[in-house]
Amino acid sequence: MIYDAIIIGDGPAGISAALYTVRANIKTLVLGLGDSVLRKASKIENYYGFSEPVSGEWIISEGEKQLKRLGGEILKEEVIGIEKEDNFHVKTVNNTYTARTVLIATGQKQANIKIRNLKKFEGRGISYCTTCDGFFYRGKKVGVLGFKDFALHEANELLNFTKNVTVFTNGEKTEFTETSMLDKFEINEKPIAAFEGGEVLEKIVFEDGSEFPLDGMFIAYGTASSVNFALKMGILTREQSIIVNERQETNIPGLFAAGDCTGVFKQIAVAVGQGAIAGRSMIEYVRSQRES
Known part of the structure; x- marks a missing residue:
């Protein structure tokens, strides 16, 4: 089976994009481990629309419920690689999924590796x-x-x-x-x-x-990050962040990125906004592929 869109990451950016693609009748799969750093936030007071503080856990839970109500598909699987031929092939630990377009919305994980001289030998072994x-x-x-x-x-x-x-x-x-x-x-x-x-x-x-x-x-500490995917695929990066254009598209056609992995101001509002833009861009990309 070929999905129209696969979204890697089930945080605010990924779920936001999926809300748009699913409503546009774009067959969408969201893959993630539920490990968004937002879950650690006990009180959020600066996100529009809530008169009282809410927890990050609550926001994520409500976003997932919203997507599922619309018919969205979310699988808790670890993505370990992305490849592109005619379509994109997203590899998880146990499966490979195929899609016409992919969004990377994995946040910006920082592995805490305290080993002396690690930085010294980067690029030299x-x-x-x-x-x-x-x-x-x-x-x-x-x-x-x-x-x-x-x-x-x-x-x-x-x-x-x-x-x-x-x-x-x-x-x-x-x-x-x-x-x-x-x-x-x-x-x-x-x-x-x-x-x-x-x-x-x-x-x-x-x-x-x-x-x-x-x-x-x-x-290869922890799980694969946005930078790991970028290095393997030749995606352009700057200072550990993925470079995107105004449509949230990378230098690889059909491959988009949104949220913290693009190096933006790390706020829910920004992630949700970028996710919405990416979702709309993915809809346009899939429709153009269908017509060609």
């Missing part, structure tokens, strides 16, 4: 994109830093270039659901103290003082 840089580590000893399915997916991608791949969880409790993939890699659960080397990365030093020689480390 530490990478955030297996698609971009895996080629340079053919036959070498590499690692993937992460503890969720996104890390396993990235490790699996690296097997196209080298069979010497280790997944490092940095002491985090693993949350792998794709257990069938675990026998493909070594899993190291020790907490990491530092990355060390000369001009380039040469080794990991663990908190217990032991060391692990390594040629490259790929960061």
